[in-house]
Amino acid sequence: MSFASPRAAAPARPGERTRTVASPATDQAAEPLRYVGLVTRALAFGLDAAIIDLVAIVAAAVVALTLSVLEIPDALRTVAIACGGVLYLVWTVGYFVVFWSTTGQTPGSRFMRLRVTSATGETIRPRRAFVRFVGLTLAALPLFAGFLWILVDDRRRGLHDLLAGTIAIDAPREAR
Amino acid sequence: MARVSTLVDPLGLAPRATRAGERALDAAAWMAVGALGRAVASPQAAKAVDVVLQSPLPERATRAVLRGPLVDVAVDAAIRHRVVERVAEALLVRRVVERVADRLMAGPELDDLIDAALVSPRVSVLFNRVLESDGMVRLIDQVVDSRLVDASVDRLLASDDLWVVVEEIASSPAVTAAVTQQSAGLVDQVAGEVGERSRRADARLERVARRILHLRARPIDDSPAVTDGDVP
Numbered sequence: 001m002s003f004a005s006p007r008a009a010a011p012a013r014p015g016e017r018t019r020t021v022a023s024p025a026t027d028q029a030a031e032p033l034r035y036v037g038l039v040t041r042a043l044a045f046g047l048d049a050a051i052i053d054l055v056a057i058v059a060a061a062v063v064a065l066t067l068s069v070l071e072i073p074d075a076l077r078t079v080a081i082a083c084g085g086v087l088y089l090v091w092t093v094g095y096f097v098v099f100w101s102t103t104g105q106t107p108g109s110r111f112m113r114l115r116v117t118s119a120t121g122e123t124i125r126p127r128r129a130f131v132r133f134v135g136l137t138l139a140a141l142p143l144f145a146g147f148l149w150i151l152v153d154d155r156r157r158g159l160h161d162l163l164a165g166t167i168a169i170d171a172p173r174e175a176r
Numbered sequence: 177m178a179r180v181s182t183l184v185d186p187l188g189l190a191p192r193a194t195r196a197g198e199r200a201l202d203a204a205a206w207m208a209v210g211a212l213g214r215a216v217a218s219p220q221a222a223k224a225v226d227v228v229l230q231s232p233l234p235e236r237a238t239r240a241v242l243r244g245p246l247v248d249v250a251v252d253a254a255i256r257h258r259v260v261e262r263v264a265e266a267l268l269v270r271r272v273v274e275r276v277a278d279r280l281m282a283g284p285e286l287d288d289l290i291d292a293a294l295v296s297p298r299v300s301v302l303f304n305r306v307l308e309s310d311g312m313v314r315l316i317d318q319v320v321d322s323r324l325v326d327a328s329v330d331r332l333l334a335s336d337d338l339w340v341v342v343e344e345i346a347s348s349p350a351v352t353a354a355v356t357q358q359s360a361g362l363v364d365q366v367a368g369e370v371g372e373r374s375r376r377a378d379a380r381l382e383r384v385a386r387r388i389l390h391l392r393a394r395p396i397d398d399s400p401a402v403t404d405g406d407v408p
Contacts, residue, residue: 037382152385
C-alpha cells in the first residue's frame, strides 16, 4: 500500500514559478531528496510557534501598557481585544506564508535544516503557501491526526502537504 | 760679583749635557721597546709562553699569590684609599656606564648573545631546574600569599586605564567578529546535533508506525542527512 500521489512526481504546473532557491529538483539526479519526518517537523513548528507567540506577547504587553494609561470604555476595550485577535491571526498567517513563499524556510525550519518546496522542488507561491497553512490548521484540528499521515506516506507528507502539493526536504547547511 | 753657575760651568755645558742625556735615554728606551716588541712577536716567545702556560707554574704562582699576604694588602690598600668609590665615581662622572649601555643596545652583540642563550639547551635545562626547584615554589607561594599581589590587583582594578584598555579590546572589530563567529559556530553545532537526532527519531517513529499498520518499509532508507560533516 502506497500513499504516494501520482501528481507528486509531475512537472510543474503551467503557471508555476520557475524561480528556485536551491533548485533541489535539478540536484535530484545527483542526490536523492531526503524527506523530513514528523519529529523534525514538529520541532521546527514548535520553534516557529515559540517565536510567533513571543513576538505577540511582547507586542500585546506594549499595547496593553499603553492602553492602561488611557481611559477606554469597556465597549472599545472589547473592540481592541477583537482587533488584537485579528492581528494575531494575520501575523501568524503572514509569518508562515511569507517565509514559505520566499525562502521556503521559516526560522524554525532553518534551524532544523529543512525546506518546504513544491513537489518538483520549486519555491511555492503565496497562494499555495496560504493553502498549506489552511491545511496545517485542518490537520491540527482533529487532535493533530492530520500530521500522522507523515508517518505512512512514502514522501513523508502530511494532510497539509497533500492539500497544497508540497514536500518538506532536507536543506543542508551548504545549500542554505 | 760673578754668579755661582758661571764659576762652576763657565762654558754653559750643563744644560746641553742634560738634554743629550735625555735624548740618549729616549733612544735607549725606544730601542728597548722595539727589541721587546720583536721578542714578544717572535715565535720563540710564543713557544715560551705556551710552555709556561702549560706548565703548573702559573697555577702555583696564582695559588701562592692568593695564599700570601699580597692580596690582603692590596685589598686593604684599595679599601683604605677608597679605590672602589673613586672608580665608581669616575665611571659615573664620565658616563661610562651609559655609553657602554648605549653601545650594547645599539650593537648586534646583545641580540646575538640573547639569541644564543635562548637557543642553548643548557639555558633551557637551567630554567627548567630553576622552575622545578623547591625554592622557586616557595618563592612563588610567598609572593602569592603576600600583600603585594592583592595591592597590585587592587591598584590595577582601580586604575581607569585598565577599563579603557578593556573597552578598546571589547569594541575592536576583530574581537567582535571572533565572538560573532564563535556564537554562529555554536548555533550551527547545536542545530546539527539536534537535526541529526531528530532525523533518527523520524526514522524510528516511522518504522514503529508502519509495523503497527503492517505497511512495508519506505522505499528509500532515510539516514540522517545532517551529519557531523555539516557541522563546522
